Amino acid sequence: MQSLESLTREAQGLAGATEHSITWHSKGLxxxxxxxxxxxxICNACRYCEGFCAVFPAMARRLQFDSKAxxxxxxxxxxxxxxxxxxxQYAPPHExxxxxxxxxxxxxxxxxxxxxxPAAMGSLYKNNGLTVSLATAFGLALFLVLTLLVTGKxxxxxxxxxxxxxxxxxxxxxxFGAVFGFSILALxxxxxxxxxxxxxxxASAAALGEATHNVxxxxxxxGGHGQGCxxxxxxxxxxxxxxxxxxxxxxxxxxxxxxxxxxxxxxLGLQAPYAYTSLPVILGTxxxxxxxIGPAGLLWLNLRRSPLHGDAAQKPMDRxxxxxxxxxxxxxxxxxxxxxxxxxxxxxxxHLGVVMALFLTLPYGKFAxxxxxxxxxxxxxxxxxQPNKLALGGD
Amino acid sequence: MGVVLKVMMRAGAxxxxxxxxxxxxxxxxxxxxxxxxxxxxxxxxxxxxxxxxEAKRFYDEGEDFWPKRYALWGRLVALQPGQIAYSIIDVKxxxxxxxxxxxxxKADTLPxxxxxxxxxxxxxxxxxxxFNAACQPGTFNHTIQDDCHTKGLTPEKTHWALPIxxxxxxxxxxxxxxxxxxxxxxxxxxASVFFDGKASPNLFAAGEINAGNVLGKGYTAGxxxxxxxxxxxxxxxxxxxxxxKIKEGSSHAIA
Numbered sequence: 001m002q003s004l005e006s007l008t009r010e011a012q013g014l015a016g017a018t019e020h021s022i023t024w025h026s027k028g029l030x031x032x033x034x035x036x037x038x039x040x041x042i043c044n045a046c047r048y049c050e051g052f053c054a055v056f057p058a059m060a061r062r063l064q065f066d067s068k069a070x071x072x073x074x075x076x077x078x079x080x081x082x083x084x085x086x087x088x089q090y091a092p093p094h095e096x097x098x099x100x101x102x103x104x105x106x107x108x109x110x111x112x113x114x115x116x117x118p119a120a121m122g123s124l125y126k127n128n129g130l131t132v133s134l135a136t137a138f139g140l141a142l143f144l145v146l147t148l149l150v151t152g153k154x155x156x157x158x159x160x161x162x163x164x165x166x167x168x169x170x171x172x173x174x175x176f177g178a179v180f181g182f183s184i185l186a187l188x189x190x191x192x193x194x195x196x197x198x199x200x201x202x203a204s205a206a207a208l209g210e211a212t213h214n215v216x217x218x219x220x221x222x223g224g225h226g227q228g229c230x231x232x233x234x235x236x237x238x239x240x241x242x243x244x245x246x247x248x249x250x251x252x253x254x255x256x257x258x259x260x261x262x263x264x265x266x267x268l269g270l271q272a273p274y275a276y277t278s279l280p281v282i283l284g285t286x287x288x289x290x291x292x293i294g295p296a297g298l299l300w301l302n303l304r305r306s307p308l309h310g311d312a313a314q315k316p317m318d319r320x321x322x323x324x325x326x327x328x329x330x331x332x333x334x335x336x337x338x339x340x341x342x343x344x345x346x347x348x349x350x351h352l353g354v355v356m357a358l359f360l361t362l363p364y365g366k367f368a369x370x371x372x373x374x375x376x377x378x379x380x381x382x383x384x385x386q387p388n389k390l391a392l393g394g395d
Numbered sequence: 396m397g398v399v400l401k402v403m404m405r406a407g408a409x410x411x412x413x414x415x416x417x418x419x420x421x422x423x424x425x426x427x428x429x430x431x432x433x434x435x436x437x438x439x440x441x442x443x444x445x446x447x448x449e450a451k452r453f454y455d456e457g458e459d460f461w462p463k464r465y466a467l468w469g470r471l472v473a474l475q476p477g478q479i480a481y482s483i484i485d486v487k488x489x490x491x492x493x494x495x496x497x498x499x500x501k502a503d504t505l506p507x508x509x510x511x512x513x514x515x516x517x518x519x520x521x522x523x524x525x526f527n528a529a530c531q532p533g534t535f536n537h538t539i540q541d542d543c544h545t546k547g548l549t550p551e552k553t554h555w556a557l558p559i560x561x562x563x564x565x566x567x568x569x570x571x572x573x574x575x576x577x578x579x580x581x582x583x584x585x586a587s588v589f590f591d592g593k594a595s596p597n598l599f600a601a602g603e604i605n606a607g608n609v610l611g612k613g614y615t616a617g618x619x620x621x622x623x624x625x626x627x628x629x630x631x632x633x634x635x636x637x638x639x640k641i642k643e644g645s646s647h648a649i650a
Contacts (some may be wrong), residue, residue, distance in 0.1 A: 045496040046434035063494055089432050096427075390490050391538060392438075 011174045020193050024114055025068060032106040036075060037065035039098050042090060047142050048176055052224040053077070054214075054380045055100070056084070061388055072114075073198040075107035076376035079220045081229030081240075082309045084096075092308070105311040112368045116191040124364035129316030132324055132361050139356035143349040154346045161273035161339035163348055169265065169272075172352070179359045187361035191280040207381040214377050222289035234306045243297030246323060248370075250290025254329070255286035272337060285336065291329035295322045321366030400579060400604055404467040408590040408598075409581040412607030418470030418614045422572035423477055425497050426631065437567045438493035440468060442537060443484035444526055445569070447475040450509065452526065457554035466614035473571035481512050483523075483568045485559045491537050493550055499565040508564045527558035573618060577607035586630035597637040601626035 029037065040059050043049065050056045055077050065071060080101045085091055090098040109125055116122030124131045147154060151166060159165045163172075203211075215218065223239035228238035261280040264270040274280050286395050298324045302315070310318075331351035338347050361367070404410060419537050426435035441464065444455055454471050458464065473481045502508035508528035525548065535639035537555055545552045580603040587594035602623045609622050 041494065042434055042496050045436075046432070047493075048433065063490060089430065090434070093431060352442045392491065392493050 030110055032110060033071045036107050039100055039103050040065045042096055042098055046133045052083040058380055067365050069197045072111045073376055075104040076111055076372045077380055078104035080105055080310050081221055083223045084230055085308060086230050099308060101309050103313060108369040109314055111372055112133055115194045117186045121364055128365055129320045132320035132365060135360045136357040140353035143353040147345050147349040151345055155342050156345055158340055158342055159344055163166050163272060166348055182358055183362040187371050191375050194372060195375050197377050201384045204380050207385055211378040211381040215374050231301050232306050240395060243294050246268045246290045246293030250287045250294050253283050253287025258286060288329040288333045291325055295326040298322050317366050322360050326389040328358055403580055407590055411581040414578040416577040416612045418466055418574040419473055420465045420568045420572045421468035423471055423497050424568035424570040432547055434496040437482050438462045439484050440481045442488040443559055446522055447480050448477050450522055452522060455550045455553050457552040457556055464639050469571040472487040472569055476572060480569045481571055484518040485561045485564050487561055494569060499567060501563050501565050503536050503562050507568050512566045523559055527560060529559045530556045537572055543621050575603040575606055577610050579607040584607050585633050586626050599630035599633050601630035
């Protein structure tokens with residue numbers, strides 16, 4: 001029956017959002033969603049955390065927490081900054097046992113799983129450390145074997161950094177283009193369905209601008225007062241926000257390097273290898289350094305985080321993604337350093353294998369948090385501009 | 396609770412204040428015994444009526460905006476038989492007050508609600524019917540002191556008086572929640588504790604235990620924290636000075 005059910009889910013997954021909506025809602029509230037609802041009812045009667053982030057003002061626009069869509073929206077709005085937990089008089093050991101960051105984190109994993117496309121792939125979010133390990137093993141094996149098949153050896157006479165002597169440009173463009181295209185499609189379908197479920201309404205230019213600002217500046221890792229969020233204890237620090245910025249902008253610079261190189265290749269007819277002083281190499285190097293420091297810092301913070309923060313079961317997913325990003329930049333920079341030596345093909349295979357693993361797991365790993373959170377933040381920017389139906393009186 | 400105060404009283408420290416006065420908030424009767432905190436307050440009082448366990452009203456629910464009435468209503472409930480009361484609203488009030496931490500007690504009819512709250516349905520319905528009949532026409536607005544009031548009731552409800560008639564109906568059991576009492580140790584401006592009318596040279600008190608020296612009755616938001624902060628600093632400084640004096644005295648004696 002399990003296979004029939006998964007086939008049904010897959011068919012419904014392909015059929016579109018309406019069917020998805022029906023199957024999603026028919027499941028009722030999960031245990032984790034019910035726990036968020038319980039905690040939100042306590043928080044909504046207290047409201048001392050309203051200044052920390054968008055979760056609490058969004059909560060205050062509601063009286064009941066019985067809708068899956070609302071609960072998943074609030075969960076994805078939460079940045080797991082920890083501020084409300086450390087401020088809370090109802091946190092454990094109080095009998096109310098309020099731990100909003102943890103409750104929200106558990107629901108977020110359900111969001112990613114429930115909205116994954118194809119639906120059956122949602123299970124990859126569970127045991128995600130294994131998912132990323134297998135993808136990495138597959139990527140490395142694929143490119144090492146391909147290198148051997150093409151060149152017959154991993155160590156060769158220096159090729160002056162000419163990657164295309166090993167893999168033709170079009171082969172790489174096709175392989176990575178197809179995998180990346182699928183990842184974007186899968187994430188796009190998932191987040192589109194999520195967007196329809198949380199019924200945000202139309203986005204004004206002001207709402208779009210604010211949401212963009214909140215995403216690019218990681219506004220809600222500032223603790224609401226600008227001093228930052230909590231890591232291992234009560235202290236506020238901006239470390240997490242800064243390492244996140246290094247990671248995000250490092251990733252974007254690397255992406256820009258690839259995009260510029262693609263333009264060079266197709267528009268200007270300039271073929272790699274590009275000089276160390278060329279735009280693609282400078283963008284990639286600067287981005288790569290950001291993508292080394294950022295993930296290293298995030299991993300360090302992740303290892304030291306208060307055990308009360310977030311969902312311990314998701315640590316393998318968090319760390320697998322962080323380590324994968326680190327490996328992408330490390331192998332990319334190694335390839336740059338040794339591209340003129342006999343080890344270019346070896347480093348190229350390793351780098352491409354790791355990048356392939358990253359692309360394969362984009363829609364089924366920690367990367368999804370940025371996509372769903374962006375959607376939730378945009379909804380908040382829309383929602384806060386809508387008239388508030390409640391008038392609960394002053395406090 | 397009050398362990399240190401009792402120890403000090405047994406040791407002969409001077410006390411002050413009215414033992415029946417406290418910062419005492421009307422809270423949900425289902426709250427934890429300790430540390431229920433802010434979320435347990437019941438905010439619906441001014442929108443409906445409040446009855447005691449005899450199902451009778453006992454105070455003007457519409458006297459002022461609810462946030463200003465916290466301190467008063469805790470004490471009012473404390474003075475009722477069994478120290479319990481019930482805030483009753485109908486569906487019109489939903490969305491007009493701060494949400495409660497516990498689920499409301501809900502019923503489709505008023506007699507059913509009385510049953511669920513353990514109140515005598517006949518007395519309860521008499522209270523409701525008298526209240527509803529006394530409500531004067533007006534323009535309801537819960538964000539200002541509106542002109543909806545009763546006429547001919549004892550006690551009257553002076554604002555926000557709308558008939559309780561549209562189901563479903565909701566009830567919240569209310570008990571007094573003590574934040575701190577105003578009965579404590581006599582202290583002076585240096586936070587010194589007194590014995591037989593004399594200030595102790597080396598014993599100082601700050602916080603809830605000396606708040607009654609400032610507060611006689613009633614409460615203003617934040618005043619308890621202000622008293623604690625100001626006298627905490629003063630008591631700490633005085634204690635340090637007293638310790639220094641003792642140390643100097645002993646070293647002088649040795650010399």
